[in-house]
Amino acid sequence: MSGKLTKAPTTGGPRSWSRWFTTDRRWVKMLWIAAAVLAIAYVVTQATSETPPSFFVEIVLVQVLYAMSVNILIGYAHLPSFGQAAFFGTGAYAAALTIQGVPLYASLFLAVAVSGILALLLGLLAVRTSGITFANVTLAFGQMLYLIAANSDLVGGENGLLASLPSQVSPQSFWLVIVGCVTAGCAVVWWMFRTPTGETILAIRDNPERASSLGISTFRYRLTAFVVAGALAGLAGALYAFATGIVTADTLYWTRSGEPIIMCLLGGSKKFFGPIIGAVALTTLLQQVGQGSTSYLIYVGGILLIVLILLPQGLLSIPARIRQISSRWTSSGPSDTTKAAAL
Amino acid sequence: MNVLPSIVSGLGDGMLLFLIASGLSVIFGAMRFLNFAHGAFFAIGGYLTYNFLSNLQLTPVLLIGGALLAGLGVAVLAYVSEVVVFRRLYKLPPIDSLLGTYALLLLLEGAILVVWGPNSLSVPYPKGLNSTVRIGSVDVPQYSLLLIAVGVIVVVAMTLLLYKTSLGLEVRALAEDRTMTQLLGVNISGVSAKVMLIGGFLAGIGGALAAPTIALTPDLATSFIIQAFAVVVVGGLGSFYGALIAAVVLGVTQSVVVTYLPSVSGIAFYATMFAILLFRPQGILGKSSLDIS
Numbered sequence: 001m002s003g004k005l006t007k008a009p010t011t012g013g014p015r016s017w018s019r020w021f022t023t024d025r026r027w028v029k030m031l032w033i034a035a036a037v038l039a040i041a042y043v044v045t046q047a048t049s050e051t052p053p054s055f056f057v058e059i060v061l062v063q064v065l066y067a068m069s070v071n072i073l074i075g076y077a078h079l080p081s082f083g084q085a086a087f088f089g090t091g092a093y094a095a096a097l098t099i100q101g102v103p104l105y106a107s108l109f110l111a112v113a114v115s116g117i118l119a120l121l122l123g124l125l126a127v128r129t130s131g132i133t134f135a136n137v138t139l140a141f142g143q144m145l146y147l148i149a150a151n152s153d154l155v156g157g158e159n160g161l162l163a164s165l166p167s168q169v170s171p172q173s174f175w176l177v178i179v180g181c182v183t184a185g186c187a188v189v190w191w192m193f194r195t196p197t198g199e200t201i202l203a204i205r206d207n208p209e210r211a212s213s214l215g216i217s218t219f220r221y222r223l224t225a226f227v228v229a230g231a232l233a234g235l236a237g238a239l240y241a242f243a244t245g246i247v248t249a250d251t252l253y254w255t256r257s258g259e260p261i262i263m264c265l266l267g268g269s270k271k272f273f274g275p276i277i278g279a280v281a282l283t284t285l286l287q288q289v290g291q292g293s294t295s296y297l298i299y300v301g302g303i304l305l306i307v308l309i310l311l312p313q314g315l316l317s318i319p320a321r322i323r324q325i326s327s328r329w330t331s332s333g334p335s336d337t338t339k340a341a342a343l
Numbered sequence: 344m345n346v347l348p349s350i351v352s353g354l355g356d357g358m359l360l361f362l363i364a365s366g367l368s369v370i371f372g373a374m375r376f377l378n379f380a381h382g383a384f385f386a387i388g389g390y391l392t393y394n395f396l397s398n399l400q401l402t403p404v405l406l407i408g409g410a411l412l413a414g415l416g417v418a419v420l421a422y423v424s425e426v427v428v429f430r431r432l433y434k435l436p437p438i439d440s441l442l443g444t445y446a447l448l449l450l451l452e453g454a455i456l457v458v459w460g461p462n463s464l465s466v467p468y469p470k471g472l473n474s475t476v477r478i479g480s481v482d483v484p485q486y487s488l489l490l491i492a493v494g495v496i497v498v499v500a501m502t503l504l505l506y507k508t509s510l511g512l513e514v515r516a517l518a519e520d521r522t523m524t525q526l527l528g529v530n531i532s533g534v535s536a537k538v539m540l541i542g543g544f545l546a547g548i549g550g551a552l553a554a555p556t557i558a559l560t561p562d563l564a565t566s567f568i569i570q571a572f573a574v575v576v577v578g579g580l581g582s583f584y585g586a587l588i589a590a591v592v593l594g595v596t597q598s599v600v601v602t603y604l605p606s607v608s609g610i611a612f613y614a615t616m617f618a619i620l621l622f623r624p625q626g627i628l629g630k631s632s633l634d635i636s
Contacts, residue, residue, distance in 0.1 A: 080438045129624045131437070132377060136576045140617040143569060147609040255565055258445055265442055294461070297453030304446035308439055309431045 043179050052171035058178050058243045060283045062236050065182045067263035067275035068189050069232030074261055075269035076193060077225035078205045079127065082257050083138030084233050086122070086145045087115040089252030091234025092241035093155055096163035099242075104169050104177065111238035112231045119230020123223045142254055150249035160248030163241035178239055185232050190272060192228065201225050262304050268314025277315050345481045349602040350595055355487030357594025358494030359556075362549030363567065364574035364586040365501060366542025372518035372581030374535050376433060379444040382568025383451035384421055384543050388413045388550025389559050390455060393464050401469040403489070410551035414544045421543020425536050433535075448564060456561045466554035490552060497545065498587060505583065510537055518581050573616040579629020588627055 046053040066088060073079040091111040098107045126137045149155050165174055192198045204211040204218050212218050241247045250256065259282075260275070267278025285303065289296045311317055363385050371377055391413040392406075399405055428447055432440040467473075472489055475482035505511035513534050516524040525531060557563070574593055578585030593612060600611040619627070 074438065080441075125621050129620065132441075132580060133576060133620055133624045135441070136572060137617060137620045139569065140573065140613040140620070144610050144613045144617065147613070151606065254569060261442060262446075265439060294456045295453060297449045297456060299453075301446045301448070301450030301453060305428065305443060305450065308435065308443045308446065309428075312435055312439060 043176075047172050047176050049172075053175035055243065056287055058175065059240070060280055061178050061182045062240045062243060063260070063263065063279040063283045064276050065185045065239070066233060066236035067260040067267075067279040068186050069229045069236060070260035071264045071269055071275040072189060072192075072225050072229040072232070074264045075271075075274065076198070076205060077201050077222055077229075078130075079222060079226060080131070080135045080261075081138040081226075081229070082135045082254060082261075083122075083140075083142030084229065084260065085252050085254060085256035086138070086142040087119055087230040087233035088237035088240070088256060089145065089149065089247075089249075090115045090118055091237030092163070092247040092251045093149065093161065093237075094234070095238035095241045096161040096247045097155070099163060099166065104166060104174075104242075108177075108181065108235065108238050112235045115234025115237070116227055116231030118234075119227045120223070123226040123230070127219060127222045127226055139254055139257070142252060142257055146249055146252035146254070149252055155247075155249075158249060160246055160250075162245065163247050164245055165242055174242065178243065181235055181239055185235060186276070188228070188232065193272075197221065197224060262300070264314075266304065266307055266314060268316035270313065271316045274314050274316050281315065346599065346602075347478075347481045348475075348483050349598045351483040351491070352487045353595035353598025354494075354591060355484070355490035355594075356556075356598055357590040357592075358490045358497075359549055359553045360570055360574050360594055361494055361587055361590035362497060362552070363546050363571040364578070364590055365497065365583060366538075366545045367571055367575045368578065368581060368583055368586040369501075369505075369514060370535075370538050370542050371575065372583070373514045373538050374433065374517070374531075375437070375521070375581075376429065377441055377444070377572070377575070377580075378429070378542075379441065379568055380424060380447040380451060381444075381542065381546055381571065382564040382566075383448050383455070384417045384546040385550040385553070385567055385571075386455060386559070386561075386564040387420065387451065388417045388547035389466070389554040389557070389563065390459050390464070390550075391416050391547070392551040392554045393459075393466050393559055396466060397464075401467055403469045403472055406469045406472075406552075406555075410548045413551040414547035417547025417550070418540050418544035421546070422536060422540045424543075425539040429535070429539065430532060448568065452561055452564050455564070459559070459561070461561060463558040463560045465558055468555045486555065493548070493552060501583060504541070510534065514538060570612065573612065577616055577619045577626055579626030582626065582628040585626055585628030592627075 046057070066084075070081070070084050073081045073084070091114070094111040094114040095107050098110050102110070122138070122141055126134060126141070129137055150158055155161055165171075169177075193202065200211070200216060201221050201224070204216065204221055208218055237251060240251070260279070263278035263282050264275045265278070266282055267276065268274035282300070285299065286296065289299045307314065311321065313320070363381060367378060367381050388410075392409045395409040395412055396405060424447060428443065432443040435443065468486060472485045474485060476485050476488065503511075505515060513524070513529050516527075516529065517531070517534065553567075570593075574586055574589045577593065578587070578589030593615060596615055597609075597612045600607060604611075
């Protein structure tokens with residue numbers, strides 16, 4: 001749809017740079033290609049260099065996958081779950097418990113399967129509700145799992161479990177595993193919302209009454225979204241466990257469910273790349289501030305508030321905001337504002 | 344073993360929950376707005392009490408005085424939050440506004456961390472309320488009796504406020520039919536600021552009275568708000584008396600389970616919440632039409 005808009009007649013004017021920025025989208029394409037080349041080069045250097053890959057970048061990637069999975073619910077299905085930590089943590093624990101007995105790929109697979117099944121079981125009950133009630137049902141479920149894990153000796157109680165990689169998996173090859181899994185996970189979300197199932201989930205989001213009056217089982221499609229989101233969160237949790245080497249009950253605590261939601265809204269939950277931008281931005285910010293420092297929470301809360309109030313559509317809406325403002329300057333009539341809205 | 348002492352202390356805990364939840368619930372009824380930052384109001388109430396009273400020989404009267412002062416301080420904070428932050432969140436989609444209050448919770452939790460530090464602080468029980476009192480043949484904790492008394496006073500005061508004042512009338516009208524109330528010329532931001540002031544006052548008192556029973560740590564806000572949310576949704580969003588019933592049910596359940604089955608204590612609380620919401624999603628006294636999605 002943006003392709004058509006590039007051909008829209010531009011009437012020039014005193015602020016033509018803003019027209020170039022907003023209507024000529026070739027620079028966007030060039031940016032994408034440059035970013036892709038840089039990313040591939042980075043992945044290869046990290047995988048072939050002697051020193052182990054950067055721990056920080058691994059965590060960023062895991063957060064990207066987690067935020068992407070949560071955005072299935074926040075952005076696409078409108079199921080505001082405050083309990084996704086249940087699946088993130090379940091994936092982490094499943095990985096830590098199985099890695100002694102099975103190879104890495106099987107352990108990751110089991111983590112996905114276990115958290116997917118758990119999401120199916122919870123979803124069968126919880127997806128019948130919606131809105132604030134749904135948020136609280138999932139929250140209660142997550143907190144139950146947290147308390148069970150924190151008090152159970154089987155999974156190490158408060159101390160947690162070690163999740164060390166098998167010795168035959170080098171840090172370099174684990175790096176490739178992370179990149180592969182995160183890319184695959186994001187690709188699943190991309191692909192899912194281009195299939196009829198995904199389109200139906202979007203239709204239900206936009207108008208649940210109309211969808212169900214057309215004979216669509218809203219319950220079934222919402223459940224599908226919930227299970228996929230849970231399984232991907234489990235994968236993110238498993239990768240997180242191996243990257244950090246330890247799993248504690250904190251992976252199940254409710255604030256861990258809130259984090260990816262912040263990332264989605266920070267980047268922009270209505271856009272595919274929103275959670276990616278949000279996860280990178282927030283994780284980088286937290287690393288700069290330092291997780292242990294006292295002002296850390298002030299930064300997170302403050303930035304989130306500012307974004308929510310000034311940029312309710314997230315960081316990715318900055319170009320659209322610029323278009324809006326610049327069209328106000330050039331005052332070229334209402335047609336420009338409608339274009340900005342269409343983009 | 345008699346079950347009465349744990350029921351009484353459960354009632355006391357329930358009243359603490361009710362002090363936070365009642366404000367949350369009334370605000371939700373009037374504004375359709377669920378506020379995470381309320382947990383921080385509660386925690387700050389506790390911390391302020393620590394500041395007011397930590398160097399004094401604590402008597403019950405002093406504690407009540409400190410609690411009222413803390414309540415006032417928090418009420419001011421809640422009012423400022425309403426004017427500076429919440430007012431800008433009302434027009435956002437519900438999930439975004441919920442996230443906005445979550446952001447404020449994080450911000451205030453960070454402020455607590457900066458002002459009072461990461462170590463846990465404690466306020467002692469006041470003299471004369473630190474032991475048990477014999478009722479019939481059983482000993483019940485004195486402090487719980489104080490909490491129950493405060494709870495009863497708050498229920499009476501809030502009932503008078505809701506049913507005998509014009510503010511109460513406006514709040515109830517907003518809960519009943521928002522559009523119509525606005526059409527009749529009720530100033531929503533005015534009501535919202537006043538309700539937030541009252542809710543903040545109750546949360547501050549709750550935090551102050553909870554201070555002797557808990558350790559004051561910065562994560563108090565996040566752990567307590569979840570329990571308060573549980574009370575509000577189980578009671579029925581926007582229902583004041585629903586919150587009262589839910590606080591009593593959840594508090595007593597928790598306390599009895601802690602006494603007899605300590606290993607599943609916290610889980611019972613959330614399991615009760617989970618079960619009630621699944622079988623009665625609108626909560627005990629809620630109207631299903633109030634839910635926002």
